[in-house]
Amino acid sequence: MKTKAEITSQYILEMVAPIFNKNGYAATSMHDITQAVGLTKGAIYGNFKNKEALAIAAFRFTVKNLLKQISIHLEQSNSPIQKLYLIVDFYRNYYKYSQELGGCPVLNIGVDANNQNTLLLENVRQVIEKIQDQIANIIEDGIETGEISTEVNAMLFSKRLYTLIQGAIFMTYTMQDELYMHETLDQLKLIISNELKT
């Protein structure tokens, strides 16, 4: 059974994560947080050591859910190539989806934490590496099953793919125009079908 503190901690993260994600670390005050959560500082500091620990926990919370969503989405197929298309498909709705999170956590916290918060930045890096590893694993599966050419460098392709998507996310959010995302994903589909086939 979950303890009271666990439930409260979870609830705090739910309320706080989008705020940190939207405003950034420095622009989010502990007062903003108590207001959004509806609890006092006593409750917040009882559950989290300090602002930094809270921000890190909030980032991890958001990412955990995001990765879960992607994971569920990829269950629709067992074919590695199809899984890559499903990733592209997932990001079709990402602008809308990520707005509920307060924007893309990887982009927002990545830029925000750079030069500002080493621990937070380290967490962002780990997430990026994890995602890239997962995509690379899918590609390697495809190479093993013969679906994907042995000529393909899995990790390099994965990094290219993720770089493309992050560029699209930045442009889509900054210009508030989904064209950037859609065009990027259209290109990505072409790249997958042109460069991976055996």
Next chain:
Amino acid sequence: MKTKAEITSQYILEMVAPIFNKNGYAATSMHDITQAVGLTKGAIYGNFKNKEALAIAAFRFTVKNLLKQISIHLEQSNSPIQKLYLIVDFYRNYYKYSQELGGCPVLNIGVDANNQNTLLLENVRQVIEKIQDQIANIIEDGIETGEISTEVNAMLFSKRLYTLIQGAIFMTYTMQDELYMHETLDQLKLIISNELKT
């Protein structure tokens, strides 16, 4: 002849711009600024209305210099296609160059200002549109001179190109790994030679 205030304003922007760019708006205090500039609040507020106006002026200052550098770099050729290659070439050294600016101003301020500072965000958008227009103009010149296929949608290609580059910048900075930039630029060269030729 330049007035004292103009010289001082210029000097303040030189010292302040990298700080805002590195730390973001909220994480930069007026105290940070007076320290970096070596002047007191009286001097700062005598030359700039408030923190926001200073941040905007600093962003514009950085971007003005950046665009100038790109413009100079593109003078190396008159051929539109070659100019596109020169843009790619410019971004080969961008990681190093932009570190002196405190990072990429478009990326950093773009993400920082989103949901935080409407005026600052509007300035970022204008810069992005200006750059995209300039690239699109180069492509259209190429179409007119017959160097580039009439099938090419200049604006769309320009947006694709800039989206690719911004993605590379984000990944390069966040992962502190220039591989992302280099790989992206290599791809970009292929795209230019494959998709634009008549």
Next chain:
DNA sequence: ATTAAAATATACCAATTGGTATATTTTTTT
């Protein structure tokens, strides 16, 4: 050189910052 004007420094302000010690309330265990 004197004066007017412009630029900068100083000293201050109320409000907000992250954080804490302690009191109170709520849960859990017995």
Next chain:
DNA sequence: AAAAAAATATACCAATTGGTATATTTTAAT
């Protein structure tokens, strides 16, 4: 139900925040 433990609220802290009124200094015009 009573006692112990855990969780939350309250009231406070020193430090910092952006900004300003005014005094002083520096620059430019006469």
